[in-house]
Amino acid sequence: MGLLESGAVNSALKALKTASTIVIAAHIDPDGDALGSSLGLALILRGLGKEVTVYNRDAVPYSYKFLPGAELVGNRLPPACDLLCLLDCSEFARAGDELAAWSGSKCSLCIDHHLTADLAADINLVCADACATGELIYELAVILAPDFGLDIAVNLYTAILTDTGSFRYSNATPSAFAVAGDLVRRGVKPWDITQQVYESQPVERIKLTALVLKTLRIAASKRAAAVWVTEAMFKATGTDGEYTDGLINYPRSIAGVEVAFMAREIGPDDYKFSFRSRGKVNVAALAAAFGGGGHHNAAGCRLQGKLEDLIEKIFALVDKQTEKLESDD
Ligand SMILES: [Mn+2]
Known part of the structure; x- marks a missing residue:
């Protein structure tokens, strides 16, 4: 499939084959790709007789507890x-x-599979064309354990499903579908995974969603929309930050909205902002204007002040950026 044509593949395979004790770690606040890739690789390596430790600073979120091997994290x-x-x-x-x-x-x-200039490891198998890290693990699995079973397939499918936004984002490439197709052929039931990941929400999450949606603010230009979440809302619904995952997609889904953001209260007049772009506006630049950073479509920053003022400030900057885009068209 061409993804693994880089010279790093051979070094990676050699390192995986020769090591007998292996630690697998992924980023904090793990998502479906971080966990599915970690557990998929862990199960492959365990099958090869390796002693494997799966490390994550944070606990497995409720929607990923079903992953085979989740108890290893x-x-x-x-x-x-x-x-x-x-x-x-x-x-x-x-x-x-x-x-x-x-x-x-x-x-x-x-x-x-993230584009980055900082490659800190001894061997770096980094491929920005891969839809998810899970796709790269799949390519390794096909070589290391060609007959891998359902437990591994479920982890890799979940990694690809979640990182492609259920095959809706621009990274849903032909090879993302091809790999997913092979995983389904190996026994993955797409509807079972969908239910586990997206349709097994605790009722508390729906109650929190209701409170968050009530905060909806839309810029006068209608190109930006915001919601926020406070400690009081977490308290009232028995939830915490883990339950806010994906809520930002609601304001982004409004017709005409190019940039959505969610503010999370972390102290009095102190907020963490997450930004999402529909694609045209680079929210990394937007976040950078407020001292933050991130990627083109997802970024964040921290700001102090009265929430209503902060939101208006951000709305004004989004308007400026979208006006510029329109004059460029
Ligand atoms: Mn990923």
Whole structure:
């Protein structure tokens, strides 16, 4: 499929084959790709007789507890290992301070699909054409364990499903569909996974959604929309930050809205903002204007002040950026 044509593949395969003790780590606040890739790779390597530790600073969110092997995810690092695999990110700091400070591994291998200039591992299998890290793990699985079974397939399918937004985003490439097709052929039931990931929400999440949607604000230009969530809302519904995942997609889904954002209260007059773009506006630039950063379609920053004022400030900047886009057209 061409994804793994880089010279790093051979080094990666050699490192995976020769190591007998392996730690697999992924970024903090793990998503479906971070967890599906970690567990998929862990099960492949266990099948090869390796001693594998799956590390994440954070606990497995409720929607991914069904993943085969989810109970393997822990936040303890062993004293030493032959190989550290860093998945779905390329900087050790993205996996948390503890991992960044850890020096127990003899060798490190990064497997990632994000474009980055900072490649910190000894071996870097980074491919921006892959729809998800799970797609790269699949390519390795086909070589390391060609007859891999359903447990591994479910993890890799979930990684690809979630990172492509259920095959809706621009990274839903022909090879994303081809890999998913092979995983279905191996026994994955798409509707079962969909139900586990998207249709098994705790009722508390729906109650929180109702409160968050009531906060909806739309810029006068109708090109930006905002919602926010406060500690009081978490308290009233028995939820926390873990339950806000995906809520930002509601304001983004409004016709005409190019940029959506969600503010999360982290203290009095202190907010964390997440931005999402429909594609035209680079929200990394928007976040950078407020001291933050991120990617073209997803970025964030932290701001202090009265929430209504902060929202108006951001609306004004989005209007400026979208006006510029229109004059460029
Ligand atoms: Mn990913």
